[in-house]
Amino acid sequence: xxxxxxxxxxxxxxxxxxxxxxxxxxxxxxxxxxxxxxxxxxxxxxxxxxxxxxxxxxxxxxxxxxxxxxxxxxxxxxxxxxxxxxxxxxxxxxxxxxxxxxxxxxxxxxxxxxxxxxxxxxxxxxxxxxxxxxxxxxxxxxxxxxxxxxxxxxxxxxxxxxxxxxxxxxxxxxxxxxxxxxxxxxxxxxxxxxxxxxxxxxxxxxxxxxxxxxxxxxxxxxxxxxxxxxxxxxxxxxxxxxxxxxxxxxxxxxxxxxxxxxxxxxxxxxxxxxxxxxxxxxxxxxxxxxxxxxxxxxxxxxxxxxxxxxxxxxxxxxxxxxxxxxxxxxxxxxxxxxxxxxxxxxxxxxxxxxxxxxxxxxxxxx
Amino acid sequence: xxxxxxxxxxxxxxxxxxxxxxxxxxxxxxxxxxxxxxxxxxxxxxxxxxxxxxxxxxxxxxxxxxxxxxxxxxxxxxxxxxxxxxxxxxxxxxxxxxxxxxxxxxxxxxxxxxxxxxxxxxxxxxxxxxxxxxxxxxxxxxxxxxxxxxxxxxxxxxxxxxxxxxxxxxxxxxxxxxxxxxxxxxxxxxxxxxxxxxxxxxxxxxxxxxxxxxxxxxxxxxxxxxxxxxxxxxxxxxxxxxxxxxxxxxxxxxxxxxxxxxxxxxxxxxxxxxxxxxxxxxxxxxxxxxxxxxxxxxxxxxxxxxxxxxxxxxxxxxxxxxxxxxxxxxxxxxxxxxxxxxxxxxxxxxxxxxxxxxxxxxxxxx
Numbered sequence: 001x002x003x004x005x006x007x008x009x010x011x012x013x014x015x016x017x018x019x020x021x022x023x024x025x026x027x028x029x030x031x032x033x034x035x036x037x038x039x040x041x042x043x044x045x046x047x048x049x050x051x052x053x054x055x056x057x058x059x060x061x062x063x064x065x066x067x068x069x070x071x072x073x074x075x076x077x078x079x080x081x082x083x084x085x086x087x088x089x090x091x092x093x094x095x096x097x098x099x100x101x102x103x104x105x106x107x108x109x110x111x112x113x114x115x116x117x118x119x120x121x122x123x124x125x126x127x128x129x130x131x132x133x134x135x136x137x138x139x140x141x142x143x144x145x146x147x148x149x150x151x152x153x154x155x156x157x158x159x160x161x162x163x164x165x166x167x168x169x170x171x172x173x174x175x176x177x178x179x180x181x182x183x184x185x186x187x188x189x190x191x192x193x194x195x196x197x198x199x200x201x202x203x204x205x206x207x208x209x210x211x212x213x214x215x216x217x218x219x220x221x222x223x224x225x226x227x228x229x230x231x232x233x234x235x236x237x238x239x240x241x242x243x244x245x246x247x248x249x250x251x252x253x254x255x256x257x258x259x260x261x262x263x264x265x266x267x268x269x270x271x272x273x274x275x276x277x278x279x280x281x282x283x284x285x286x287x288x289x290x291x292x293x294x295x296x297x298x299x300x301x302x303x304x305x306x307x308x309x310x311x312x313x314x315x316x317x318x319x320x321x322x323x324x325x326x327x328x329x330x331x332x333x334x335x336x337x338x339x340x341x342x343x344x345x346x347x348x349x350x351x352x353x354x355x356x357x358x359x360x361x362x363x364x365x366x
Numbered sequence: 367x368x369x370x371x372x373x374x375x376x377x378x379x380x381x382x383x384x385x386x387x388x389x390x391x392x393x394x395x396x397x398x399x400x401x402x403x404x405x406x407x408x409x410x411x412x413x414x415x416x417x418x419x420x421x422x423x424x425x426x427x428x429x430x431x432x433x434x435x436x437x438x439x440x441x442x443x444x445x446x447x448x449x450x451x452x453x454x455x456x457x458x459x460x461x462x463x464x465x466x467x468x469x470x471x472x473x474x475x476x477x478x479x480x481x482x483x484x485x486x487x488x489x490x491x492x493x494x495x496x497x498x499x500x501x502x503x504x505x506x507x508x509x510x511x512x513x514x515x516x517x518x519x520x521x522x523x524x525x526x527x528x529x530x531x532x533x534x535x536x537x538x539x540x541x542x543x544x545x546x547x548x549x550x551x552x553x554x555x556x557x558x559x560x561x562x563x564x565x566x567x568x569x570x571x572x573x574x575x576x577x578x579x580x581x582x583x584x585x586x587x588x589x590x591x592x593x594x595x596x597x598x599x600x601x602x603x604x605x606x607x608x609x610x611x612x613x614x615x616x617x618x619x620x621x622x623x624x625x626x627x628x629x630x631x632x633x634x635x636x637x638x639x640x641x642x643x644x645x646x647x648x649x650x651x652x653x654x655x656x657x658x659x660x661x662x663x664x665x666x667x668x669x670x671x672x673x674x675x676x677x678x679x680x681x682x683x684x685x686x687x688x689x690x691x692x693x694x695x696x697x698x699x700x701x702x703x704x705x706x707x708x709x710x711x712x713x714x715x716x717x718x719x720x721x722x723x724x725x726x727x728x729x730x731x732x
Contacts, residue, residue, distance in 0.1 A: 079477030081447040082658040111445030112480050116659050139616075152676060154685040159676055167612045169619075177615065179608035185601050202600045211682025229595060229602050234568045235551050236595050242545035242691040243609075245676075246533045249543065250505075253535075253668045254659045260675050277671060292448040293482050293620045302619045305643060309626050310518060310525055310611075316577025319520040325608040 006342035007365050014052060014341055015040055017355070017363040021055060024358040025062045026069030027094070035093035041128035043341045046332035049189025050125050053347045056354045058091060058122075060268035067091050067121050073098045080110045084255050085117045089280055092123030092144070096283055100129045100142065103287040107138055111292030116255035119279035122146065122266050126166035127180035127329065133168065133287040134176045137296050140168040141286035145251045145258075147265040150184055151225035152241040153233055156211045158225045159260050162188050163247035168326070170290065172300030174307040178326030183244035184226045191217050191226070204231025250284040257282030340365075372708035373731050380418060380707055381406055383721070383729040387421060390724040391428045392435030393460070401459035407494035409707045412698035415555025416491050419713045422720045423632060424457060424488075430634035433457050433487050439464045446476045450621050451483045455646055458489030458510070462649055466495045466508065469653040473504055477658030482621035485645035488512065488632050492532035493546035493695065499534065499653040500542045503662050506534040507652035511617045511624075513631040516550055517591035518607040519599055522577045524591045525626050528554050529613035534692070536656065538666030540673040544692030549610035550592045557583050557592070570597025616650040623648030706731075 015036055022032035039058075043051035061067040071090025075083045083102050087095035099115045106113025123129065126142040133140025146161025164187075166180040182188070186205045194201050194217035201217045208214040209223030213232070220226065229240030252259035258278040265272070290299045313322040343351070355362045381402055388398035405424075409417035427433040437456025441449045449468050453461035465481045472479025489495065492508040499506025512527025530553075532546040548554070552571045560567050560583035567583045574580040575589030579598070586592065595606030618625035624644040631638070656665045679688040709717070721728045 077659065079655075079658040082477035082654070084659050110476050111448035112478060114478050114654065139620075151682075152679065152688055154681050155676075155679040155688045156682045157679045159679055169612075169615055177611070179612050181602075181605040181608055183605075185596070204601050207682070229605055230551070231597075231601055235570050235597055235601070236547075238689070238691070239547040239549075239595055242547055245543070245691060246535075246545050249535055249669070249672065253665060253672055254505075254656070256660055256664070256668075259668070259672055277668060288448070288480060289445075290620070292445040293443065293450050294622055298622070299619060302622075302625070302643060303615070306615065306619055306625055310521075313518065313521040313523045313525055315520050316517075316522045316573070322518055322521045323604070325604070325611060 004345065006344050007348050008340040008342050009363050009365050010340045011040070011044065011337055013363040013365075014043070017351075017360065018052060018055060020360045021059065021354065021358060024360050025059055027091075028070065031094045034097050035091050038093040038097060038124045038128050040341075042125045044333040044336050045125065045127060045329035046336070047125050047189065047329070049187070049192055052341075052343070052351065056350050057266055057268070058093075059354060059358075061121060061266070064268035066264065066268060071095065075102060081106055081112055081114060083113075083115045085115055087117055087120035087280060089119055090121070092121045092281070092283065095120040096123035096129050096142070096285070097132070099283065100132045100140070100285045100287070103285045104133055104136055104138060107133075107287040107289045107292070108136075112286065112288045115285045116250060117283040117285070118252070118255040118257035120257070120281055120283055122281065123283055125180065126164045127168065127178055129285060130166040130168035130180070131176065131178065134170045136287070137170055137290050139170070139288040139290065140166070142166045142283070143247045143251055144283040145248045145263050145281055147263045148261045149188060149220065149226045150228055150244060151207060151211070152245075153228065153238045157261070160228070160241070160244040160248060161263055162226065163244040165243065165247055169303060170300065171303035171307055174304045175330055176326060177303065177307065177324060178329065180326070180329070183229050183240050183247060185229055185231050185240070186226070188226065191220065204235065247284070252278060252282030254284065255282045372710055373714045374706040374708050375729050375731050376706045377406070377410065377703055379729040379731075380409070383717075383726065384418060384421060386726045387425065387720065387724060390726050391425055393457070394436065397460045400463050401457050404459040404463060404490045404494050406707075408491045410699045410702050411491065411493060411695035412702070413491050413555065413695070415553070415558055418707075418709070418717065422716050423634070424459075425720060425724070426634035427487060427632070432630065432634060437461065441468060447472055447478055447480060449479075449481045451481055453483055453486035453646060455485055456487065458487045458647070458649065461486040462489035462495050462508070462651070463498070465649065466498045466506070466651045466653070469651045470499055470502055470504060473499075473653040473655045473658070474502075478652065478654045481651045482616060483649040483651070484618070484621040484623035486623070486647055486649055488647065489649055491546065492530045493534065493544055495651060496532040496534035496546070497542065497544065500536045502653070503536055503656050505536070505654040505656065506532070508532045508649070509613045509617055510649040511614045511629050511647055513629045514627045515554060515586065515592045516594055516610060517573060517577070518611075519594065519604045523627070526594075526607070526610040526614060527629055528592065529610040531609065531613055535669060536666065537669035537673055540670045541696055542692060543669065543673065543690060544695065546692070546695070549595050549606050549613060551595055551597050551606070552592070554592065557586065570601065613650070618644060618648030620650065621648045
């Protein structure tokens with residue numbers, strides 16, 4: 001192992017390690033497993049910025065008293081098709097699976113289930129939670145707000161998080177369709193990669209502290225902001241802003257969580273916003289039983305036809321093929337389940353320190 | 367009146383005229399009013415491309431036997447929170463209000479209602495339908511697919527419509543939040559304006575018949591395509607593509623309508639696609655009772671706070687203020703209800719011919 005090559009860790013090793021870390025933070029065995037599986041789904045699917053690289057961040061949230069390792073997650077209000085869940089300041093990685101399960105159970109009874117969550121923390125990747133519905137022949141929806149890094153169109157101030165939306169749809173013989181997207185031009189994780197390499201970002205990703213378009217990936221550390229999907233007004237940034245706003249409203253205004261500039265930050269060293277109007281961060285989940293609309297077999301036959309038509313579209317010259325949303329992540333998961341998860345040296349170092357501090361044996365590598 | 371100045375028509379005059387046209391096409395008095403109010407909401411809100419300028423297009427759909435003026439719109443499948451509505455080939459302007467009403471009534475009973483629609487035609491603007499829920503203290507959602515003008519990321523072929531999404535959210539003292547957006551960089555109506563003026567489009571709106579970025583707004587007539595929100599892969603076009611695909615799936619795969627490249631075209635002279643897998647075009651509607659989650663008074667207080675915080679954000683230099691989604695359309699509606707609706711000479715000419723052909727007296731102008 002050199003200082004730049006990634007270390008490759010078998011999934012099961014990394015899972016056992018992550019479970020042990022969560023248990024040492026005070027989580028029950030069940031919650032530790034739930035959280036670890038949700039967290040590592042990001043590593044499996046190639047969204048490295050949201051996976052085990054954040055484990056020590058979650059640990060610091062707990063140490064700072066911002067995340068409760070033994071939350072009493074509960075439904076505080078409900079109707080046949082809706083609920084509000086109070087996460088009791090727990091890890092989003094534990095709260096979100098609970099809430100998604102509530103949505104699925106409601107869908108089983110009345111066709112659809114919709115759950116807005118307050119008093120939670122970051123939940124990993126939206127795709128993992130939405131996909132829970134797919135194995136039940138349901139369309140799954142997951143979204144979350146996050147601390148403000150994004151400037152709405154024409155705003156100098158950062159008022160929205162990267163606020164992702166995922167919609168996962170079951171198919172028949174084809175794998176599920178999984179649209180999982182931050183409502184920004186580029187996810188924060190992509191910017192982190194450029195920061196690490198000190199490479200320029202394309203115009204349209206960020207603005208500087210004066211609101212000018214910028215290609216410097218470090219601008220966010222000096223008052224700059226991520227831009228909504230679209231990048232600028234001429235290219236539809238008001239649409240990305242509107243979508244991010246919808247996520248904020250459904251996740252937090254509908255549940256009584258914090259919204260806009262008042263969403264608590266993930267890094268435990270960043271002070272909490274003042275004048276917070278709600279509790280914790282917010283999520284929103286939906287589950288729709290396919291056969292509440294059409295016989296599942298008919299729906300799946302048409303989804304297969306949809307997927308095959310799009311996948312076989314003539315590509316533009318120079319491109320190999322048209323992808324179906326979810327294709328790259330699924331292919332990555334197949335590969336990484338088999339050959340392991342590559343971790344950058346900085347991540348391994350960070351996890352080693354965490355392991356030493358908590359007295360948990362470090363994972364073995366390939 | 368010169369040949370370039372718009373003619374201004376009082377809203378009520380234009381409404382009466384439009385009702386008369388729909389009646390002369392065979393619609394009942396009730397359906398004619400429903401359709402006219404829905405259609406003209408586009409003119410009121412400043413989305414001129416989708417309003418009365420399309421009236422003769424709707425007439426041609428009826429003449430071509432593609433739209434049924436006396437449809438038996440009905441629920442063909444339902445659960446407590448869901449339904450599929452068959453539009454019986456009716457005007458979307460009539461079918462959509464029926465379906466939205468079903469969603470609202472289900473929400474009254476079980477918290478939310480979700481309706482997927484097949485066998486319909488174009489429904490005007492999504493915003494009108496979503497806003498029906500707002501006056502009931504519900505969040506309204508409306509989307510529709512449309513004939514293929516958009517090339518997914520890396521695709522040379524046009525496989526998706528501009529597939530708009532609207533989410534309308536009630537507030538307290540503030541007006542409603544209304545996010546209403548085509549899932550393309552620019553709506554087709556904006557391109558039509560550039561075509562009329564023969565002005566160049568910004569890069570990122572369209573590609574030519576070889577899949578190359580283009581600024582020529584006429585490319586769509588020679589094999590080019592609109593681009594998904596984001597414009598290109600570096601700027602997140604795979605996200606716009608995924609959102610447009612979600613609209614297509616919820617509107618059509620879930621209802622049994624046509625999807626992807628098989629969606630029937632709006633212009634009656636364009637041949638129908640071959641091998642169509644479903645019936646007509648598809649829509650999807652949702653209604654969520656706010657108090658199925660939180661007391662409405664609490665929700666609205668937080669929505670007011672959300673709106674005020676965003677509206678008072680510091681703007682970037684050179685911009686006046688940060689807008690709330692729905693602000694421009696609402697301001698336009700207030701103005702046009704008072705001072706009338708401006709119609710371009712070509713539109714007035716088109717409506718005059720239509721009026722003469724159907725023996726309907728033309729509206730009076732200011």
